[in-house]
Amino acid sequence: MGYVCISSSLYAQQGLRNIISGNVFSITNDDPLVGATVFLKKENTSAVTDSAGHFSIKITKVPDTLIISLIGYQRKEKYIISPSISPLKIRLAKSNTQLQAITVSTGYQKMPKARVTGSFDFINNKLLNRSVGTNILDRIENLSPGILFN
Numbered sequence: 001m002g003y004v005c006i007s008s009s010l011y012a013q014q015g016l017r018n019i020i021s022g023n024v025f026s027i028t029n030d031d032p033l034v035g036a037t038v039f040l041k042k043e044n045t046s047a048v049t050d051s052a053g054h055f056s057i058k059i060t061k062v063p064d065t066l067i068i069s070l071i072g073y074q075r076k077e078k079y080i081i082s083p084s085i086s087p088l089k090i091r092l093a094k095s096n097t098q099l100q101a102i103t104v105s106t107g108y109q110k111m112p113k114a115r116v117t118g119s120f121d122f123i124n125n126k127l128l129n130r131s132v133g134t135n136i137l138d139r140i141e142n143l144s145p146g147i148l149f150n
Contacts, residue, residue: 020056023053035070037070038066042061059083
């Protein structure tokens with residue numbers, strides 16, 4: 001019985017070494033980054049950082065690549081050769097990319113995306129003339145998934 005207890009104890013310690021944990025911070029001001037995705041490539045598993053920027057993820061296949069990403073920050077990859085390197089301190093740099101402004105045409109006026117609510121679809125003359133009908137409703141049927149006819 002003592003042998004079973006010892007092997008069980010060793011198994012528990014083995015399991016603890018298969019967990020990679022750490023914290024994700026901003027490189028500019030060392031603030032913890034909440035909601036960053038931490039992904040193991042070979043394992044195909046992921047975790048999300050908590051309010052303190054902390055994560056823990058189980059790893060069984062080494063070596064593996066840890067991919068850390070968050071919107072507004074540059075993606076970072078870290079090559080993991082052993083789970084014993086835990087806890088990690090990962091710092092992400094802000095991304096300098098900027099989303100382009102989108103304008104939506106209602107046919108009457110052009111509006112910036114920030115002022116538009118809902119969903120829009122643009123049906124141009126070429127699309128409208130694909131079908132023939134006596135009224136406009138017959139011609140726009142099945143041109144857009146947002147238009148339903150009963």
